[in-house]
Amino acid sequence: MLDRLRALEVLTRPEHPDLTAALERRWEELPAHVKTRNQMLGRRTAGCEGTHGVFPRCNLACTPCYHAKEAQRVRTDGAHTLREVDEQMAFLRQARGPGQNAQLIGGEVTLLSPDEHAAALQAMIAHGRKPMSMTHGDFDYAYLEALALDPTTGRPRFEHLSFAGHFDSMMFGRSGIKKVAREEQLHPYRKAFCDMFARLEAEHGVTSYLAHNMTITPRNIDQIPAVLRECRDYGFRMFSFQPAAFVGNQARWKDAYRQFSTDAVWARIEEGAGGKLHDEAVQIGDRRCNRTAYGFYVGSRYVPLLDQHDERDLRWLDSFVAAFGGMDFVAPRAVTAARVVRALAREPMAVPRLAGFGARVVRRSGGMGALRSTPPRAMTYVMHSFMDASTVRPAWEAMERGESTHVDPEVQATIERLRSCSYAMAHPGDGRIVPACAQHSVLDPLENIKLMELLPAREPAGSDGVGASAPLAS
Numbered sequence: 001m002l003d004r005l006r007a008l009e010v011l012t013r014p015e016h017p018d019l020t021a022a023l024e025r026r027w028e029e030l031p032a033h034v035k036t037r038n039q040m041l042g043r044r045t046a047g048c049e050g051t052h053g054v055f056p057r058c059n060l061a062c063t064p065c066y067h068a069k070e071a072q073r074v075r076t077d078g079a080h081t082l083r084e085v086d087e088q089m090a091f092l093r094q095a096r097g098p099g100q101n102a103q104l105i106g107g108e109v110t111l112l113s114p115d116e117h118a119a120a121l122q123a124m125i126a127h128g129r130k131p132m133s134m135t136h137g138d139f140d141y142a143y144l145e146a147l148a149l150d151p152t153t154g155r156p157r158f159e160h161l162s163f164a165g166h167f168d169s170m171m172f173g174r175s176g177i178k179k180v181a182r183e184e185q186l187h188p189y190r191k192a193f194c195d196m197f198a199r200l201e202a203e204h205g206v207t208s209y210l211a212h213n214m215t216i217t218p219r220n221i222d223q224i225p226a227v228l229r230e231c232r233d234y235g236f237r238m239f240s241f242q243p244a245a246f247v248g249n250q251a252r253w254k255d256a257y258r259q260f261s262t263d264a265v266w267a268r269i270e271e272g273a274g275g276k277l278h279d280e281a282v283q284i285g286d287r288r289c290n291r292t293a294y295g296f297y298v299g300s301r302y303v304p305l306l307d308q309h310d311e312r313d314l315r316w317l318d319s320f321v322a323a324f325g326g327m328d329f330v331a332p333r334a335v336t337a338a339r340v341v342r343a344l345a346r347e348p349m350a351v352p353r354l355a356g357f358g359a360r361v362v363r364r365s366g367g368m369g370a371l372r373s374t375p376p377r378a379m380t381y382v383m384h385s386f387m388d389a390s391t392v393r394p395a396w397e398a399m400e401r402g403e404s405t406h407v408d409p410e411v412q413a414t415i416e417r418l419r420s421c422s423y424a425m426a427h428p429g430d431g432r433i434v435p436a437c438a439q440h441s442v443l444d445p446l447e448n449i450k451l452m453e454l455l456p457a458r459e460p461a462g463s464d465g466v467g468a469s470a471p472l473a474s
Helices: 002-011 017-029 069-073 078-096 114-126 141-148 183-204 221-231 262-273 311-324 333-346 350-364 368-373 389-400 409-419 436-454
Strands: 048-050 100-104 129-135 160-166 207-216 238-243 290-298 301-304 377-384 423-427 432-435
Touching: 017 078, 069 436, 078 100, 078 114, 078 129, 078 423, 078 432, 100 114, 114 129, 114 141, 129 207, 141 183, 160 183, 183 207, 183 221, 207 221, 221 238, 221 262, 238 262, 262 290, 262 377, 301 350, 311 333, 311 350, 333 350, 389 409, 389 436, 409 436, 423 436, 432 436
Parallel strands: 048 100, 048 423, 100 129, 129 160, 160 207, 207 238, 238 377
Antiparallel strands: 290 301, 290 377, 423 432
């Protein structure tokens, strides 16, 4: 009986004790400049996670490509994928606690069979992760249905699926449109991707969360607003943009990627979103790496969830974090209700501040009448700025030596950003969690050489070793 009561007490805590400890460790690791009032890393989340070395091969070509050319010389092998995913997720559960977002990412995930793909997702879930499959979206409904349904019973083996589809005009080899000149040519493919998941829900009751991923270069930066205006009603819940970085396959570096600023990219995103994006209300890691804006649409009207200029909204955020911390709201209703009660009990000011916050959101939305006539649609806008390998390598080498400062200002800035990283990969063998930029710039090439020996490709590699496009960080 006492054991059951202890288990119930832990279950209904706002945070699992393992997560509480992980958040405290992550906060202590952060450099001082990101320990701000609105920082969620180390307070709300331990950071997003991704797999590495599990299926590096891809069947599309991208400019740029963040994978080294050796990735194409490694075959996709389901047994290897499942073994690596299980080990990496087990380590992350031990190091970071439960309930964290993790990306099933490498080359192209749908080169796995539907059953292998499903088994990998189930392993992630078993280790307390919330998985998202990262894909170029070039697969059909038959694959999606086979992934979602148990082959023996025909019933859903997942209640919910999360996918990020990468679509941009620097990708080559997509079925039906091998080469793309303008982003608008991909709109039918973007819509077809969303329509597959809508059909899955209609036919089998499996819900979904869909993100749209897009690499930005001088060729397509000015097309961002049109992409957002056309596609924001398709069914995506997040639009994520990555200004291109000089990482991975050098044969695919075709443009002067640094001729525009991240501010210029964000300005195009705001233009397409149709409103001011309040990305300074909430911060996840270093702003030089990540900008995130939470909001929703009421009809065509964009409404920010938090107004970064309103001190009342910021005080509500203070209370929310103090009350709920890293609480996972995805749980049985009774468990969630108990967690909410305990959370509010430890931060009483959250209740009146929530009431005021709710009233302000309603006013920003145009009033209750507008909300009743047009149900709101949540939308998150994100920009992830990955770093060039030329600065990541010396910064990582300095960090490996235990150094936190560097005489070169650019390398010093890179060290600061790596220490603030919100997207990382697990290395169970040596007990490390490695920032994604260091993984791609320093470790991936070495891993792929080893994988070429372990899993040599059965068919010839592409002429220039093309691979997967830039990853999305949640």
